[in-house]
Amino acid sequence: MDVFGSFALLLAFVCAVYAFVGGIAAIKTRHPLLVKSTRQAGIATCVLVFLGTVSLEYLLFTDNFSVAYVVSHSNRDLSTFYKVAALWSGQEGSLLFWSCLLSVYVISVLIAYRNKNGELMPYVGVVLAGVQIFFLTLNNFVESPFKTLAAVNVSGVMAPFVRMDGNGLNPLLQYPEMVIHPPNLYSGYTGFTIPFAFALAALLARYPGEKWIHLTRKWTMIAWCFQSLGILLGAHWAYAVLGWGGYWGWDPVENASLLPWLTGTAFLHSVMMQEKRGMMKVWNVWLVFSTFLLCILGTFLTRSGVVSSVHAFANSQIGPWFVGFMAIILVVCFAAYIKNRDYLASENHLDSLVSRESSFLFNNLLFLVACLAVLSGTLFPVFSEWFSGSRISVGAPFFNKIMIPIGLAILFLTGVGPLLAWRKTSPDSMKRNFGWPLMIGIVGTVIFYLLGYRAAWSLVCLYLCVFVAATIFMEFYRGGKVISARSGMNIIMGMHELAMRNTRRYGGYVIHFGMVLIFVGLAGAAFNKDVLKSMNMGDSMQIGPYTLVLQSADATAEKNYTAQRMIIEVLKNNKQMMLLYPEKRRFQGDNQESGTMVSIYSSLREDLYVVYSGQDPDTNMPVVHAYLNPLVKWIWLGGCIVVFGTLLALAPNRRAAIALSAVPEPAPSPVVPALNPSVTLGEGHD
Amino acid sequence: MTRSKLANGRASGFLTAQIHDMRPKPRRLFFLALILSLAIVPLVAVNLHAYSDQAKQIGMHLKCMCRGCDMSAGGCSHPGGAFSGPCETAKGMLNDVDAHLAKGETQEQIIQAFVNQYGAIVYVEPPKRGFGMVAWVMPFFYAILGIALVAFIIKKWLKPRPIVTSGSGPTISNESLDRLRAQAARDTED
Numbered sequence: 001m002d003v004f005g006s007f008a009l010l011l012a013f014v015c016a017v018y019a020f021v022g023g024i025a026a027i028k029t030r031h032p033l034l035v036k037s038t039r040q041a042g043i044a045t046c047v048l049v050f051l052g053t054v055s056l057e058y059l060l061f062t063d064n065f066s067v068a069y070v071v072s073h074s075n076r077d078l079s080t081f082y083k084v085a086a087l088w089s090g091q092e093g094s095l096l097f098w099s100c101l102l103s104v105y106v107i108s109v110l111i112a113y114r115n116k117n118g119e120l121m122p123y124v125g126v127v128l129a130g131v132q133i134f135f136l137t138l139n140n141f142v143e144s145p146f147k148t149l150a151a152v153n154v155s156g157v158m159a160p161f162v163r164m165d166g167n168g169l170n171p172l173l174q175y176p177e178m179v180i181h182p183p184n185l186y187s188g189y190t191g192f193t194i195p196f197a198f199a200l201a202a203l204l205a206r207y208p209g210e211k212w213i214h215l216t217r218k219w220t221m222i223a224w225c226f227q228s229l230g231i232l233l234g235a236h237w238a239y240a241v242l243g244w245g246g247y248w249g250w251d252p253v254e255n256a257s258l259l260p261w262l263t264g265t266a267f268l269h270s271v272m273m274q275e276k277r278g279m280m281k282v283w284n285v286w287l288v289f290s291t292f293l294l295c296i297l298g299t300f301l302t303r304s305g306v307v308s309s310v311h312a313f314a315n316s317q318i319g320p321w322f323v324g325f326m327a328i329i330l331v332v333c334f335a336a337y338i339k340n341r342d343y344l345a346s347e348n349h350l351d352s353l354v355s356r357e358s359s360f361l362f363n364n365l366l367f368l369v370a371c372l373a374v375l376s377g378t379l380f381p382v383f384s385e386w387f388s389g390s391r392i393s394v395g396a397p398f399f400n401k402i403m404i405p406i407g408l409a410i411l412f413l414t415g416v417g418p419l420l421a422w423r424k425t426s427p428d429s430m431k432r433n434f435g436w437p438l439m440i441g442i443v444g445t446v447i448f449y450l451l452g453y454r455a456a457w458s459l460v461c462l463y464l465c466v467f468v469a470a471t472i473f474m475e476f477y478r479g480g481k482v483i484s485a486r487s488g489m490n491i492i493m494g495m496h497e498l499a500m501r502n503t504r505r506y507g508g509y510v511i512h513f514g515m516v517l518i519f520v521g522l523a524g525a526a527f528n529k530d531v532l533k534s535m536n537m538g539d540s541m542q543i544g545p546y547t548l549v550l551q552s553a554d555a556t557a558e559k560n561y562t563a564q565r566m567i568i569e570v571l572k573n574n575k576q577m578m579l580l581y582p583e584k585r586r587f588q589g590d591n592q593e594s595g596t597m598v599s600i601y602s603s604l605r606e607d608l609y610v611v612y613s614g615q616d617p618d619t620n621m622p623v624v625h626a627y628l629n630p631l632v633k634w635i636w637l638g639g640c641i642v643v644f645g646t647l648l649a650l651a652p653n654r655r656a657a658i659a660l661s662a663v664p665e666p667a668p669s670p671v672v673p674a675l676n677p678s679v680t681l682g683e684g685h686d
Numbered sequence: 687m688t689r690s691k692l693a694n695g696r697a698s699g700f701l702t703a704q705i706h707d708m709r710p711k712p713r714r715l716f717f718l719a720l721i722l723s724l725a726i727v728p729l730v731a732v733n734l735h736a737y738s739d740q741a742k743q744i745g746m747h748l749k750c751m752c753r754g755c756d757m758s759a760g761g762c763s764h765p766g767g768a769f770s771g772p773c774e775t776a777k778g779m780l781n782d783v784d785a786h787l788a789k790g791e792t793q794e795q796i797i798q799a800f801v802n803q804y805g806a807i808v809y810v811e812p813p814k815r816g817f818g819m820v821a822w823v824m825p826f827f828y829a830i831l832g833i834a835l836v837a838f839i840i841k842k843w844l845k846p847r848p849i850v851t852s853g854s855g856p857t858i859s860n861e862s863l864d865r866l867r868a869q870a871a872r873d874t875e876d
Contacts, residue, residue: 172766242765244757251756279843350843358840365832373825380812380821388817390806393749395758398811402825532771584770594768613763613771618736623771625763 002067002146005055009096009144012048013136015041019129027122035122042110042125045132046103049139053100056093056145060086065163069093069145075166077560077588078174085179086169088186091303091316092145098299099135101183102190105219106132109194117215123201131193134325143318171561171587171595177237185230185257189295191223192260195267196292199285203336206343213271213284218650224268225646227261232639243596243611245530245627247635250399252307255378256298259371263291266367273360274346276422281344282337283364289333294371296326306382352424359417366413370406374399404457408464411519414512415468418475436474441467453630455526462523465516472509472516500654507649514645517638524606524631532613534621544628546608547571551579553622561587563597566612566622570601577601582612582624606630737780744783744793748800749810750776758810759783 022038025031059067060074060083073086073093088094106128113121139145151161172178195216202212234257239247248254267287273280301307304319337344350357376383377394384392419433444466445459453462480495489497499506533541535550542548549569556563563585570577583597594614601608609627616623737745745760752775755764762776772780779800786796800808812818 242763243770244761244763244765249756350840353840353844357843361836361839365836369825369828369832372828376824376828377821381807384806384812384817384821388806392806392812392818392821393809394812394821395749395756395810397746398821401811406825586768593766594770595766596770611763611770614767614769616771617769617774623769625771 001055001058001062001064002148005052005059006140006144006146008048008052008055009136009139009146012045012052012099013133013140015045015048016129016132016136019045020126020133023122023126023129027126035118038122038125038129039110039114042129043107045129045136046107046110049096049099049103049132049136052139053087053096056096057084057087059146060084063166065166066148066160067145068147068149071149071163071166073166073169075168075560075588078166078169079560081176081179082169082174085173085182088182089169089173090145091318092139092143092147094182094186095135095138095143096145097182098186098190099132099139101186102132102135102193105191105194109197109219113215117211120198120201120205120207120212120215123205123207124197127197127200128193131197134321138318138321142321143316168560168587171585171593172241174560174587174595175237175241177233177240181230181233181237183230184226184233188223188225188227188230188257189260189298191219191226192264192288192291192295194219194223195288199288200333200336203285203340203343206340210274210278213274217271220264220268220271221646221650224261224264225643225650227257227264228642228646229639231257231261232636232642236636239609239632240598240600241596243598243613243625245528245609245611245625245629246525247632250377250396252378253302255374255399256301259298259375260291260294262367262371262374263287263294266364266371267291269360269367270364273357277357279346279349279357280360281346282341285337285344286333287364289329293326293329294375296322296329300326301378307378354420354425354430356417356420356422356425359413359420363410363413363417366406366410370403370410373402373406377402404461407519407522408457408461411461411464411468411516414515415464415471418509418512419471433471433474437467437470440470453523453527458523458526461519465520465523468516469513472513475509476506497654499648500651503651503653504649507645507647507651510645510648511642512645514638514641514643517634517641519638521631521633521635521638524629524634527630528627530625530627532623532625534616534619534623536621541624541626543608543626544606545572546577546626546628547574548580548610548624548626550622550624561585561595564612564614564622566624568599568610568624570608580608580610582610584612584614602633604631604633607632736777737784738787740787741780741783744787744796745776745780747793747797747810748779748783749808751779751804751808752776 019038019041022034022041026034026038056069059070061080063070063074063076065071069090069092070086073090074083078086086093088097109128110121110125113124149161149163150158153159198212198216198219201207231254234254235247238244238249238254267284270280270284270287274284300319300322303316304322305316306319352358377399380394381391384390415437416434421429441463445463448462449459453459476495476498477491479498480491482494483489483497484491484494487494487497499510529543531541531543533539535541537550537552540547540549547570549571551567551569553564553566556565563583565581565583568580568582570580578601580599580601582599585595585597587593587595596611596613599610601610607627607629609629611625611627613623613625615621742760746758748759750757750759750762750764750773752762752764752773754767755762755773757763757776759772759776759779762772763770764773764776767773782800783796786799791799797809806813806818809818812821814822
């Protein structure tokens with residue numbers, strides 16, 4: 001099967017090269033057969049990559065320990081569930097998985113638009129094939145996942161060698177979320193290839209109008225949704241598994257995933273300027289280019305060993321390939337822009353400073369500053385080594401100090417921007433739109449203050465959260481009320497109808513509301529507490545209102561690990577509440593690594609987060625680390641709402657049917673046609 | 687799952703009811719679990735902290751130099767380690783901090799002592815002097831540059847357009863009219 005996989009990947013490479021070279025020829029010659037054959041080659045590339053991926057998965061499932069990758073990332077005792085995850089747990093497999101996900105997007109695009117946009121699609125096919133060639137080069141010639149083991153035998157000849165068992169999967173990855181977090185994140189990274197391909201293709205082809213934006217909107221949103229979900233699942237994994245009490249540590253790999261998300265989010269906003277007003281064309285094209293480049297940069301940072309990170313892949317020689325690829329992309333993008341920049345000429349005119357347009361400008365400014373701040377902070381250790389000779393670390397406190405004000409400014413605009421009118425907003429409209437939310441925000445802040453949330457930044461954040469939530473609710477309420485008055489349905493159904501008639505707009509509001517909840521959760525971080533204690537059986541510790549009593553301990557042995565488990569009784573105000581079971585696992589395999597299973601009692605107010613740290617190396621006593629993390633649950637809740645909002649925004653608009661009241665039959669007239677009993681309005685804008 | 691109940695402390699009835707799945711499993715695994723769990727029976731209760739709270743606070747400004755966790759010495763929980771708490775390196779650093787404190791040194795002096803020992807990599811956040819200052823200045827630089835750019839764009843876009851007047855009535859073409867209607871529709875949609 002390893003030979004089959006290698007051969008499939010090699011053939012995929014050949015097909016991708018044909019799709020690329022033949023595609024360029026097809027653009028030049030406009031020969032229909034050539035256009036068709038290159039498209040088919042593109043589809044064949046995707047199918048072959050898929051076969052290659054299935055081959056590796058088959059080798060993992062069948063414990064084929066003649067293949068180096070299987071030996072390094074799996075073992076016989078690994079459950080089938082985690083053998084799936086072993087595919088992306090190592091450098092070679094994850095690069096193949098990247099190619100596979102990219103192929104899913106590429107084949108979807110090639111098939112979906114096979115009979116449409118004939119002028120544009122050959123260019124799109126060439127760009128996509130170019131990206132595939134790069135990753136297939138890595139899969140075939142640099143980091144092949146199908147390398148087999150060999151050893152010198154007794155007669156001194158190199159011969160194939162089969163290990164009895166493998167090293168096993170990194171224990172930190174043996175957690176259900178790790179089976180879904182990387183595919184989501186990779187789907188985000190690879191998904192941004194589609195808007196990039198369309199943007200570059202439109203620029204190269206001088207494709208008229210904003211059609212490329214309409215074509216790629218859904219793809220961009222899908223990629224953005226996966227990226228958001230991937231980031232949140234990663235945060236939840238870090239929270240629930242690593243046992244350090246936090247969910248975001250500003251680790252370079254985390255930052256790498258945030259960078260394209262920031263520019264992608266900026267793009268999803270600024271694209272509306274182009275759709276509505278024909279403005280910011282150059283900006284949008286470069287935002288898409290930057291987002292794709294940041295995706296590549298992100299994977300470069302993860303894999304090259306340029307920055308140190310706890311969850312980066314092992315160092316390899318892959319870095320220069322990525323640098324070269326980024327350089328090529330940059331040169332191509334610049335060349336295309338210089339050659340065709342007149343095509344991007346916009347009719348830029350602003351009627352008022354207080355308008356939706358200017359709010360988008362500031363929104364983009366903030367996202368970009370956030371992106372650059374995170375990027376320069378992440379790369380600063382490297383730069384400091386280059387320029388000053390000593391590596392200066394940049395850790396979480398730096399990023400927190402820098403990003404909190406930027407995040408709050410973005411949150412403020414989340415509330416203000418959508419309520420400003422296009423072109424110009426009158427003072428009356430501002431008073432009408434913001435009066436109540438400002439008041440409700442103040443009331444909400446007072447309540448939070450009385451509840452004990454008294455740190456300055458957190459209070460500002462909570463005020464803005466209430467303010468933004470109020471603006472969103474008022475938008476739904478007003479619209480729902482109008483529909484309710486017209487149709488007679490109740491206000492809740494009216495709001496539902498409103499959202500379904502303009503899914504993009506109201507889906508956007510739902511996403512904003514999800515972000516508000518995430519910010520509520522982030523605001524709680526200022527009030528985190530923790531206690532670390534060596535405990536005897538029967539000992540207790542106090543954290544906030546909770547008393548934790550170590551009741552007993554037990555042990556368990558599974559196929560792949562052994563575990564020690566503490567049984568901790570939780571009391572609140574001397575009343576028994578529950579038992580928590582934090583666990584420490586020791587995994588089999590060559591590395592004998594350890595992992596924690598955190599036990600969390602989660603409520604909307606706070607998380608009681610209990611870690612069994614293991615035995616104190618000095619005393620052999622069990623050590624329990626308890627954290628009290630307020631409001632964390634709001635982050636996961638907000639994440640779910642963000643995903644729901646994205647799905648809503650992707651849904652097609654419902655056609656609005658306004659029933660007219662019955663009117664007497666008009667006298668027959670040759671000029672005025674009779675009215676239909678109902679008037680069906682056209683689809684709203686998306 | 688083979689779960690052997692070991693240290694029974696103050697186990698109550700409802701507690702034992704929570705321990706379920708007592709199905710027999712291979713003997714090898716049971717003994718492995720037994721041996722592992724025997725090790726967790728405590729002998730004497732001692733305080734985990736061999737270092738002061740002040741040392742922990744100062745340790746929050748120093749990176750744990752174990753090169754395995756990327757956390758601060760004060761906040762080290764060494765994910766993935768056999769012990770998910772402060773690792774030996776972090777504890778050693780915190781004990782060193784205590785030793786410096788005992789000499790009456792200030793926080794700045796202590797951090798500087800660690801920088802002398804490990805280099806600038808021991809900082810958790812860049813120092814606000816020397817080349818480290820660049821890291822702090824950059825975000826402000828981006829913000830100022832961005833604001834200047836946005837101000838420039840807004841100024842440019844806000845320029846009033848020349849008003850074209852026609853003395854002989856409306857001469858607007860049907861195509862232009864359609865375009866303007868479409869524009870008006872877009873402007874009033876959202």
